[in-house]
Amino acid sequence: MRIDILTLFPAMFAGPFSESIIKRATEKGILEIIVHQIRDYAPDKHHITDDYPYGGGAGMVMKPEPLFSAVESILGLPPLSRDNCVLPEAMQEGMTSPSCVSAYTTVPVILMTPQGRQFDQHVAHELAAHDRLLFICGHYEGVDERVREHLVTDEVSIGDYVLTGGELPAMVVIDALARLIPGVLGAEEATHEESHTRGTLEYPQYTRPANFRGWAVPPVLLSGHHGEVERFHQTESLRRTLRRRPELLRRAELTKEEEKILRKLLKG
Numbered sequence: 001m002r003i004d005i006l007t008l009f010p011a012m013f014a015g016p017f018s019e020s021i022i023k024r025a026t027e028k029g030i031l032e033i034i035v036h037q038i039r040d041y042a043p044d045k046h047h048i049t050d051d052y053p054y055g056g057g058a059g060m061v062m063k064p065e066p067l068f069s070a071v072e073s074i075l076g077l078p079p080l081s082r083d084n085c086v087l088p089e090a091m092q093e094g095m096t097s098p099s100c101v102s103a104y105t106t107v108p109v110i111l112m113t114p115q116g117r118q119f120d121q122h123v124a125h126e127l128a129a130h131d132r133l134l135f136i137c138g139h140y141e142g143v144d145e146r147v148r149e150h151l152v153t154d155e156v157s158i159g160d161y162v163l164t165g166g167e168l169p170a171m172v173v174i175d176a177l178a179r180l181i182p183g184v185l186g187a188e189e190a191t192h193e194e195s196h197t198r199g200t201l202e203y204p205q206y207t208r209p210a211n212f213r214g215w216a217v218p219p220v221l222l223s224g225h226h227g228e229v230e231r232f233h234q235t236e237s238l239r240r241t242l243r244r245r246p247e248l249l250r251r252a253e254l255t256k257e258e259e260k261i262l263r264k265l266l267k268g
């Protein structure tokens, strides 16, 4: 997969993408991440990327021109305008907004903004299925509405709180989707995600020593009884989900066995 990121702060990405699993994936050639400075696409001498809002009000707004130019240049599109924009035919499957871009390419152009649809494990899977993505990290009080209307195909938020910009959210989203790309994780690591996708929380885990300062590991885990260990995992996973995130259970895909255990937990 190739991921292009448009940002005013490219240096923010250096740390997270040059460590651990993302680093390994880029070294293996499974993942290519290219960070672009939006400022480089500003046409004026001072490379200005923001301006005062029409109609007044607090804060600055990101100008449309640098963002359009950057996306057009990176994706190899002609200059988009009202005249060459085919709507609503340009609306493709999986897109949250019709976009001029979609008349020329199927690459999702994703604006990171607190007003976007909320990111979760399902969205991570959806994005991981593409072979190319482009992220725009929003800043200041927002971006010119024409960017939303005619350039981006998707808007994503990572939760109901306000951050200083879209950079950290883009890193969160990219980390979550990267680990879903085949080959990024080892077979062992890959099983870990399964539970959350299905709508239950992970069961509690223990490692040696069997007794740590008087706190013992649940004996069933030392029993060597595969069936009982499996049942312990299922029960504790459901118990934890019920207690901490009961709303997840309404959408969870449970096996017959898990449903039985859940009914028991709800009774007792």
Ligand code: 6GU
Pocket (backbone or CB within 6 Å): 112, 113, 114, 116, 138, 156, 157, 158, 159, 160, 161, 162, 163, 164, 165, 166, 169, 170
């Ligand atoms: Cl995508 N951007 C900003 N600035 N704040 C956020 C966010 C995004 N998602 C949650 N909070």
